[in-house]
Amino acid sequence: MNFQILDADYSIYNDEPVVRLFGRGEDGSSVCCFVPGFEPYFYANVADDSYLQTLPQFIKNKFDTVKDVEPVQKFEPIGYQESKKPMLKITTFYPKNVPEIRDDVQGLEGIEDVYETDILFKNRFMIDKGLHGMALVSAEPASTSESINDRDVKCDNIITSYNVEEINKIPNIGLKYLAFDIECLPPEGGMPEPESSPIIMISLSFEPEYKGNNTLVLVCKNLKDVESDIEIFDEEEDMLTRFFDIFQEYDPDVVVGYNMNDFDIPYIKDRADYLNNKGASIVPRVGRDGRLMTYRRLGTRTMVSMTGRIVMDTLPLIRQQFSLKRYTLRNVSKELLGREKLDVEPHQMVEYWNDGGEKTKKFIDYARRDSELALELVTKLQLLDKYIALSQVSGSVLQDVVDGGQSSMVENLLFREFGKQGRVIPPKPDNRPDDNEQGEEIKGGEVLEPKKGLLDNVVILDYKSLYPTIMMAHNLCYTTVVVNDHPNGETINPPSGGEFVNPDVLKGIVPSILETLLNQRSEVKKKMKSISDGDTYRMYDATQLALKILLNSFYGYSGYARARLYSLTLANAVTSYGRENIQNTRDLINNNIRKVVLKDNQAYLPDEISPEDESEDVINLSVVYGDTDSVFIHCSPEYNNDISLEDAECVGTRIAEKVSQSLPDPMELEFESIAKRGLFLAKKRYALWVFEQENDEWEDSIKVKGMETVRRDWCELTSKTLNRVLELVLKEGDVDKAVEYVKSVVNRVRNIDVQKDKDVIDDLTMTRLYSKKKDSYKSKQPHLTVIEKTKKRTGISPPIGERVPFVIVAGNDLFVNRAEDPEYVRENNLTLDVDYYIKKQILPPVERILGVFGVDSATLDYDSRQKGLFDFSKTSETESFNNANKETTDEEDNGLKNQSKNGSKSQSSLFDF
DNA sequence: AGGGTTCCCTAT
DNA sequence: TTAGATAGGGAACCCT
Numbered sequence: 035m036n037f038q039i040l041d042a043d044y045s046i047y048n049d050e051p052v053v054r055l056f057g058r059g060e061d062g063s064s065v066c067c068f069v070p071g072f073e074p075y076f077y078a079n080v081a082d083d084s085y086l087q088t089l090p091q092f093i094k095n096k097f098d099t100v101k102d103v104e105p106v107q108k109f110e111p112i113g114y115q116e117s118k119k120p121m122l123k124i125t126t127f128y129p130k131n132v133p134e135i136r137d138d139v140q141g142l143e144g145i146e147d148v149y150e151t152d153i154l155f156k157n158r159f160m161i162d163k164g165l166h167g168m169a170l171v172s173a174e175p176a177s178t179s180e181s182i183n184d185r186d187v188k189c190d191n192i193i194t195s196y197n198v199e200e201i202n203k204i205p206n207i208g209l210k211y212l213a214f215d216i217e218c219l220p221p222e223g224g225m226p227e228p229e230s231s232p233i234i235m236i237s238l239s240f241e242p243e244y245k246g247n248n249t250l251v252l253v254c255k256n257l258k259d260v261e262s263d264i265e266i267f268d269e270e271e272d273m274l275t276r277f278f279d280i281f282q283e284y285d286p287d288v289v290v291g292y293n294m295n296d297f298d299i300p301y302i303k304d305r306a307d308y309l310n311n312k313g314a315s316i317v318p319r320v321g322r323d324g325r326l327m328t329y330r331r332l333g334t335r336t337m338v339s340m341t342g343r344i345v346m347d348t349l350p351l352i353r354q355q356f357s358l359k360r361y362t363l364r365n366v367s368k369e370l371l372g373r374e375k376l377d378v379e380p381h382q383m384v385e386y387w388n389d390g391g392e393k394t395k396k397f398i399d400y401a402r403r404d405s406e407l408a409l410e411l412v413t414k415l416q417l418l419d420k421y422i423a424l425s426q427v428s429g430s431v432l433q434d435v436v437d438g439g440q441s442s443m444v445e446n447l448l449f450r451e452f453g454k455q456g457r458v459i460p461p462k463p464d465n466r467p468d469d470n471e472q473g474e475e476i477k478g479g480e481v482l483e484p485k486k487g488l489l490d491n492v493v494i495l496d497y498k499s500l501y502p503t504i505m506m507a508h509n510l511c512y513t514t515v516v517v518n519d520h521p522n523g524e525t526i527n528p529p530s531g532g533e534f535v536n537p538d539v540l541k542g543i544v545p546s547i548l549e550t551l552l553n554q555r556s557e558v559k560k561k562m563k564s565i566s567d568g569d570t571y572r573m574y575d576a577t578q579l580a581l582k583i584l585l586n587s588f589y590g591y592s593g594y595a596r597a598r599l600y601s602l603t604l605a606n607a608v609t610s611y612g613r614e615n616i617q618n619t620r621d622l623i624n625n626n627i628r629k630v631v632l633k634d635n636q637a638y639l640p641d642e643i644s645p646e647d648e649s650e651d652v653i654n655l656s657v658v659y660g661d662t663d664s665v666f667i668h669c670s671p672e673y674n675n676d677i678s679l680e681d682a683e684c685v686g687t688r689i690a691e692k693v694s695q696s697l698p699d700p701m702e703l704e705f706e707s708i709a710k711r712g713l714f715l716a717k718k719r720y721a722l723w724v725f726e727q728e729n730d731e732w733e734d735s736i737k738v739k740g741m742e743t744v745r746r747d748w749c750e751l752t753s754k755t756l757n758r759v760l761e762l763v764l765k766e767g768d769v770d771k772a773v774e775y776v777k778s779v780v781n782r783v784r785n786i787d788v789q790k791d792k793d794v795i796d797d798l799t800m801t802r803l804y805s806k807k808k809d810s811y812k813s814k815q816p817h818l819t820v821i822e823k824t825k826k827r828t829g830i831s832p833p834i835g836e837r838v839p840f841v842i843v844a845g846n847d848l849f850v851n852r853a854e855d856p857e858y859v860r861e862n863n864l865t866l867d868v869d870y871y872i873k874k875q876i877l878p879p880v881e882r883i884l885g886v887f888g889v890d891s892a893t894l895d896y897d898s899r900q901k902g903l904f905d906f907s908k909t910s911e912t913e914s915f916n917n918a919n920k921e922t923t924d925e926e927d928n929g930l931k932n933q934s935k936n937g938s939k940s941q942s943s944l945f946d947f
Numbered sequence: 948a949g950g951g952t953t954c955c956c957t958a959t
Numbered sequence: 960t961t962a963g964a965t966a967g968g969g970a971a972c973c974c975t
Contacts, residue, residue, distance in 0.1 A: 333960060357957090439962045464960090478965030479959065500959095501964095590963025597963080605964075662959045662966085718958050718967055740957055740968075747955060747970090802955065813953045813972065849971065874970085 035193055036172045037065040038207045039165065040287055041342050042156040042431050044129060045323070047182045051129055053159045055171070055198065056189070056322050056342030058207050063190035064285055066322060066342065067173045068182040071196055072159050073101065075125040076132050077108060077149040077458045078139055083120045085144040090122060093139065099131035100124055109457040111149070111599060113517030114535045118456060121149075129155035136461075149458035153449070160429060161449045163198065167425035167432050170205035173198045186324030188282065189342070203426050206573060209418075211241040212286035213409035214277075216298050217401050219387060220380060223828055228304035232270050234387060235398065236277050237405040241413055244284050251402050252276060255387070257394065264398060271314040274306055278318055288344045288418065289320075292363050292408040295329065295336045295347040296833070303327045334834055337437065344432050346418065348411045351436070353835075355417075359746050359801045360837050367407045371414060375407060376400035419572060423580035427551075440587040441597055447584070448599065451543045457513065460598050476593045476605045477530070479662030480613040482620060484714035487886050488763070489658060491669040491677050492709040492722070493686035495693075497615070498702045499582070500663035501589040502548045504611045507698040509534055511542025512592075512599050530610030532603040544588055552700065555581040612662065619665055619693055619703065620657040627692060629654050629672075630685050637681070637688035653677065653685055659714055665703075666712070679725050679732055682708045710734070711764045715741065715882055723764040736760055742879040746837070750797040752875045755779050759883055769887045776880050776894045780872055789863050798871060799856045801837045816840050816853030824855055842867045 037057040044053045053069040080089060090103035102125040107118035124139065126132055136151040153161075165171060173195035175181075181194040217235040218226035236252040244250065252265050254273045260266060267273040291298050306316040306327075318327040322342025329338045338345045353361055356370060364375040378386050378397050386397040412418055425432040428443035429450065435443065445459075452459050497503070504510065508526050516525060516533040526534040537545070558578045565571045591597050593605030630637045632651035652672040659666040669685055671677055677685075686705040693703045709722035719740040725732045738744050738760065743753040755776065762772040786794055802817040811818060817838035825831040832838060840853040844865040852867060859866065877891045884894070 333962095335961080441961095441963065444963080462961095476964065481958085481966060496959095587963060592963090593965085594963050596961080609965080664959080716968060742969095745956060745969095805955080811954085815954070816971090878969090 035065065035067070035175060035191065035195075036060045036170060036201065037067070037191075038170050038205055039167060039431070040209075040344065041322075041433060042160060042167075043323075043341060044155045044159075045184070046128070047184065051155060052182060053156060054187075054323070054341075055173075057171075058209065058287060059191055060170070060205075060207065062208075064287075064322065064342075065191045065193070066187050066189040067198065068184075068192075068194040069159070069173075069196065069198055070180075070182065070194065072155075072162075073125050074129040074132050074155055074158065075123055076136065076151045077106070078122045078124060078145050079110065079147040079149065079458075080120050080122060081144050081146055086120050086122070089142070089144055093122070093124060093142070096142075097126075097131075097135050097138070099126050099128065099135060101127050107456070109455070109513075111452075111458060111460050112512045112515065112601065114514055114519055114521060114540060116519045116521075121458065147460065149460055150449075152461045156431065157446065157449075160431070161446065161453065164450070165198065165200055166203055166427075166429040167435065168205075168422050169200050169426060170202040170207075171198050171200050184323070187322065188285075188324060189322055204423075204573065204577060206569065208242075209287040210285065211239075211288045211290055211409060211412060212281070212284055213239040213290035213405045213412075214294075214298065215291060215401065215404040215408060216302060217383075217397075218301065219383060222384075223381065225830060226301070228301055228308050233274070233302065233305055234270075235401045236273065237401040237403075238277075238280065239402075239405040239409040240284060240286075241409060244280070249402050249406055250280070251398050253398055255390075255394070257390065263402075270305075271309055271316055274302070274309070274316045274318075277302075278316070278320070281320060285322075286343060288346055288412070289340060290346050290348060290408050290412050292366075292404070292411070293347065293349045294408075295338045295345070296349075299327065299338050300329050300336060303329060339433060344418075344436065346412065346436060348408055348417065351417055352411065357744075357746065359799075360839065363404065363407060366411070371407065371410055373407060373410070376403045416572060416576070419576040420579060423573070423576035424583065427554075427577065427580045427584055440583070441591055441594060443584060444587050444591040445598060447547055448543070451547055455513075455543060457543070462598055463596060463600070474602055476602060477609055477613070479609060480616050480660075481662065481717045482616070482657065482660035482665075484659040484666075484717060484720065485656075485668070486714050486716070488711060488713050489668050490711050491671075491682060492658065492712045493667045493669055493682055493689070494664060494706040494709060494722075495667065495686055495690050495703050496664040496706045498704050499552065499585050500612055500615070500701075501608050502552065502585045503701045504608050504615070505542075505588065506545045506548050506552075507701050508607070508611060509537040509542050509545055510604055510607050510611075511544040512601055512604060513544075514540055514542040515601065515603055528607035528610050529614045530603075530606040532607050534607065548585060548588065549700075551581050551585050555585070615697075615701070616660050616662065616665065620660060622693055622696065623655055623657050623665065623667060623689060627655060627689060630688055632681050632684065635680065635684065637684040639688070639692060651681075653681075655685075655689070658712075659720070661718065664706070666709075679708055679710075683727075711767070713760070713764060713883065713886065715886075721760045721764060734765075736764060747800055747802050748879070749800045749871070749875055751779075751783070751871065752879055754797070755876055756879055756883070759880055763883065763887075769884065769889065772884060773889055773893060776876070776884070780876060780895050783868060783872055783876065786866070786868055788859070788866050792860050795841060795856050795860055795866075798841050798866060798875075799839045800841070801839045804832055804834055804836050804838050806834065814848070814850040816842075816850050819850050819853040820855050824858070827858070842870045844868075 037059040039055050039057045041056040044051050050070060053072055055067040057065045059065045080086060086105040093103045094100050104123045106121050106123045108121045109115050109118050132151055136148050139145055140148045173193060174197040176194045176196055215237045216233050218231045219234050220226040220231050234254050238250045240248055247263050250263050252273045254267045254270050256268060257266055303318060306318050310316055320327045320340045325341050329336050349361060352366055358369055367373045367375050378400055386393040421432060421435045424443060425435045429446045430443055449459060514534045516535060521535045521539045526536060555578050558574050562571060562574045565574060589608050592601050594600060627639060629640055630653050631640060631643050651674060654670045654672060656668045657665050658668045669677055669682060690703040690705050708725045710725055711723045712720060714720040721736060721738045721741060723734060724737050725734050742748040743756045758775055759772045762768050788794060804817055817840055820838055820840045821831050839856050841856050841859055843852050843854045844867045845852050872895060877895060881891050
């Protein structure tokens, strides 16, 4: 029997733990495979060999949950070691015994440490058996007499197997998706509570379809003549029962919803409990093992699991992957799917519901749309593909990849390799991350000070997977760091200090894993080139992306204070090599390479070409910026006035090649892109007019980094204005036009009448993340003001993690106190602080850009110019800038002129091409 | 007025 | 009780 592993857990049958693998068979059937015979265990480090004789029997006698104790030799987790250490492998009867006895074992005389005491049984099994999440496996069925029988498990195929083997890591079996969304009837202006507000509708969407329907709406209201995709119920109990029946019958692999974990699932569960207490008999069966719907609140998150299925709340996933101003389903659908969400405002719900006619029909359609949108977010955006690939590559089961962070995946890979090489891994540290502050920190990447201003012909190069390749190149690993044993011969000494052994003494586990991942990625990328089938291509694309994510996770993991394997020495070694590397790269280009010569469409280094050929097309190079793993090189031709895109790419590729030659394998500098013009304002703040080759054609675009256009705590008015200014400056090179544009925007804003045109509120809305408990804020914040005001008015306050929108209303109070809910402003016709928007939202960011050309705010803001002292001349500073090529003769009185002249002098040639 | 602190969000 | 890392700019407020 072949099937794809969707999920894994364990249960107890015949007094033994039995692993259960759930999945979907090659034939499309749902599968549950029992795997008996695997035993839970952990390791303990003993002080010396003598304990290997005495302790096993002692432990067996002391703990009746211990099945066996076996002396073994293992390496400790961290540090280069010449030889293995004596340890005990302690096997227990049940998985839960491990956490029960680990502390007591740790306390025994002769025991120094315990290892691998907090690995979930399912993970232990998958790791030891070499199985991966979402992999295709073949299970050889056991004899009937050995077969396990569990009548609660509902799957098409139920088998028992002692022998499960992985066949293929990336199969392509279609999954069944069910999305749902509930509607409640809340009290007037309040939040619905399961004890008082009934569930009135449940909307469901299916992929593939269910009995000919893509969607279905269950409605608890007596309506006549409804479509076939609406089901009518008199009682809420019957509707809920029907919902769980459909759930069982459709038998989805993936259960989808938007904000489902925090709202729909707890609500349904609590409401069912409430109704059952009142005499109803709803059985909320959702697991493939028959388990009922449950949820656990862990900190700020609610965890939901359904045995054998994947629970996929799209809200946190979308939050993670897309930078949006707001994450309401309405906004997310609009931004990501281009679809409008239909909505009944909360205060209209009762009216629409009680109507019983057209309005109720509308309400039902609106509800239907919600589950449709939740499902579309998964299918259209291919949200799950990435997680499936990560599951296959890391080995963790899909649900853990969806729920967890990078550390669980990194650890999964580490466990596999450490295990193979006889190394043990410590349990997760249980101290708070703040506790181990001893002034020890990781230093990060190096950011080169940019050459500020406008530049043309900037070639951008970057390091391919810098940190992973550094770890490989220098054999940086937990297993190679010199702690106690010192190897013979030379060692590797990073700039940060520390010492690592040479790979010929011992090749590190992490570098080996990285090498494997890097090679896999190259292979996948190679295969992609010859694949024409869209689905397969997307699958491979997801796989190479997953490999990239994992490659880059190991460094972060090593510096993560709560990781099992946390090593500041390792993390600092990586970044120190990184800093050294980018500085060396800069110096190499600025001082050694210095220039390239173009000849016959090829780029040569000066020493590759005879002097007489150096007559034309010499390009001078200068590194103008760099951040961690990238260098930006300004190319200025010595004789010709311009460089073609092809030539620029040649130059970039040649430099990258030359630099790469000087680096240890597999470090590699690569050509990334060409900026015809670039505007650099500060570190991490710049905009580029980029040209990239797509299917033999150059495509241009403007890329903005760090500036206000890409920041969510600035309003849309700012981004729109700034984007246009950048376009005018970068593409058209027309500062005058930009100035005129800004003036017109300022004028328009000055005359804004919110009462007449309420849509402008959208453009003036800023958002900020409500990120922590209210009490832990030490300073006033505009979004907190709004939360307080709204709480007072409605009693409702948003949950932590939500982005809070606000606008600034007119008044004399502090800025923070004038933050207000945009909806409230809209409904109550409040006046906005126009001056704030001009002086604080438009002018400062625009000035930072146009200031490069000597334009100041007095030029841009009519109002402030009138009040200004130097308002005689009609000639704007920009005009003098654009005329800078000509002789500037008059009007040197202003003081601003000098600035603009100086600024423009060095850049006067920029607009000539 | 100016420096220090807090907070947010982004770059890599 | 969880959730890879540091570097960096910039606004607003507070205190001296």
